[in-house]
Amino acid sequence: MTVRAVCLAVVAGVAATALGTAPVAAAPIAAxxxxxxxxxxxxxxxxxxxxxxxxxxxxxxxxxxxxxxxTLSAAGSLDAPNILVVNPGGPGESGIGTAKLVQSSLPPQLIDKYLVVSFDPRGVGASAPVNCGDTAGLFPRPMPPNRPVNEAGEQQRVDIARKVADACARHAGDLLPHITTQNAARDMDRIRIALGKDKLDYLGYSYGTRLGATYATLFPATTGKMVLDSVVDPTLGGYEAGFQQDPALQRRAEQFFAWAAAHDDRYHFGASGEEVGRVWGTVRDALTAHPIENKVGGAELDDMLASAMYVDTSWPTLADAVARYRGGDPSGILNAAKQLAMDPVNGAQLAYNCVDDNWPSDWKTWHEDTARADRKAPLFAWLNTWYSAACAFWKAPAAPPVKIGAGKTPPVLLVQAKDDAATPVEGARRMQQALRGSRLVLAGGGNHGQFLFGGNACVDKPVADYLLTGTLPGADVGCPAVPPPT
Structure with missing residues (x-):
């Protein structure tokens, strides 16, 4: 889970005191x-x-x-009185560009108050990365349908998952036992110490909420102002969380279909969400039978749809591409596949997911649970299972569990969208119960990643006030949804 879909803003222009224009030998932050x-x-x-x-x-x-x-990154003034450490989510997403993205998006009252620091967590990017080698040859192009058509088709995908796990162990086996959220939280405390701060002020999106909540649990005395946006359920392991996502993704897709129906004059998919859903199924079947340039089939369309469920600003791109395909022009689908398709092997993401929690090792359990989920979420259940299936064969033991909220954890500020499919709202409710005294800013709509990137002033104001004063809102805050794109 990640906010990369909302991190597409182009930032430009920096103050003369910003880090990127400072000399290489610039003075370090005091102490x-x-x-x-x-x-x-x-x-x-x-x-x-x-x-x-x-x-x-x-x-x-x-x-x-x-x-x-x-490897750490920073943006803003070295003279700022506060430091905000940010994680963009994932797990497995690089944070190198996040510091500048967040700093340049801060509201005016915070710009001079915070130096923004991010980092590639261990196992990611420029921080001892998990490298699973060249796995491209393990994946046929196009991929076979996500829902297996027979036992042989399912076994083909199981074999791919097993080979991915073997490749990661072969290339990065010495790292795998140590790529855990607990260790990433301990790393954040080393970052706090190195920055010379008594407390860690933190902003985390998506998986970054799990990282932040783990830090608050392990290091309550040094937890400062903490904002957790698009909240992971602290009561579920990775295996269970995937099945929590499935129906949420299905509901979000139904919202997308209803939106496309409202713009039938442009897309011509049908005048109701049900009609659009039937047309979508027909397009998926056609792509499965006749892939575009042997690259994009029905499974790739599933990937694109899942990725587009993160933020509704990507809906027009996908709907336009499918409309053009139906009109005889496949170029839009090919381009959309490049923009929206998910990476089949993210070694760092697998490393965190597979070791943070216990996963069933008996494939029969996966099959039965996915078949059950498929009845309620036919567009996503098998896709979600294949995305994590390597965890069934992972070669590193699960880390000892951390019970979020154990001990005297401080209250934090939670931010959530009601219909977020990647991190369903139930997770935010349970995080609020685990981190007692926390406040929740709940927005309508379903966009993943609200503060700074959702365009919702009702959300941004209480978060900015909290970061400015350190005082939580007196009660939970409800906000309307930002209208979907037109």
């Missing part, structure tokens, strides 16, 4: 152990970003043993 410099070109950091390395233990049970190096 900190970090010296910022220009980011290496291969990191692709936005202009106005500074970078720095930080060494941490690979294994916190052996803190004097092998070390790995994290």
């Amino acid at each position: 900190s152990g970090i010296k910022w410099s220009e980011c290496a070109p291969e990191l692709g950091a936005p202009r106005g970003t500074g970078c720095a390395p930080l060494e941490v233990p690979l294994d916190y049970d052996r803190p004097s043993g092998r070390k790995i190096t994290l």
Whole structure:
């Protein structure tokens, strides 16, 4: 789960004191152990970003043993009185560009108050990355249908999942036991210490809410202002969370179909959501039978639909592409596949997901649970299962569990959209119960990633006030939805 779909804003223009324009030998933040410099070109950091390395233990049970190096990024003024550490989600998403994206999107009253710091978590990008090798050859193009047509088709996908797990173990087996959310939270405390701060102020999106809540549980005394946006359910493991997502994704797709029906004059899919759904099924069947350039079939259309469920600003792109395909022009589908399709193997994401929780190792359990979920979420149940199926064969043991909210954890500010499919609203409710005293800003609609990127002033104001004053709202806040795109 990630906010990459909403992190498409183009940012430009930086103040003269911003990190990206400071000399390489710029003075470090007072009392900190970090010296910022220009980011290496291969990191692709936005202009106005500074970078720095930080060494941490690979294994916190052996803190004097092998070390790995994290890569940090920062944007804003080095003279800012506060530091906001940000995680964009995933797991497995790079944070190098997130610092500048968030800093440039802050409301005016916060711009001078915060230096924004992000980082590639361990196992990701420029921080001891999990590399599963060249796995492209494991995946036929196009992929076979997500819902298996027979036992042989299902076994083909199971074999791919097993080979992915084997490849990750072969190429990164020494890292896999240590790529956990607990260790990433411990890394964040090392970042706090290196930045010279008594408390960690933090903004986390999607999976970043799990990371933040884990930090608050392990380090309650050093938890400062904390905003958790698009909240992961703290009571579910990764296996169960996938089945929680399935019906939420199905409901979100029905909203997309209803939206397309409301614009039937443009797309000509049908005048009701049910009609659009039937047309969508016909298009999926046609692509399965006759893939475009042997690249995009029905399974790839499923991928695109799932990705488009994160934010409704991607709905016109996908609807236009399918409309053009029905009119005889497949180029839109090919382009949409590049923009919206999911990466079949994200080694870092698998590493976190497969080790953070216990997963069934008996494929019969996966089959039975997915077949049951398929009855209520036929568009997504099998897709979601295949995306995580390598965890059934993972070669690293599960980490000891952390019960979110155990002990005297401080209250935080939660932000959530009511119809978010990637992190359903039930998770935010349960996180609020786990982190006692927390407040919830609940928006209508279903966009994943609300603060700064949802265009909703009703959401942004209480969050900005909290980051400015450190005072939580006196009660939960309800906000209307931002209208879907026209």
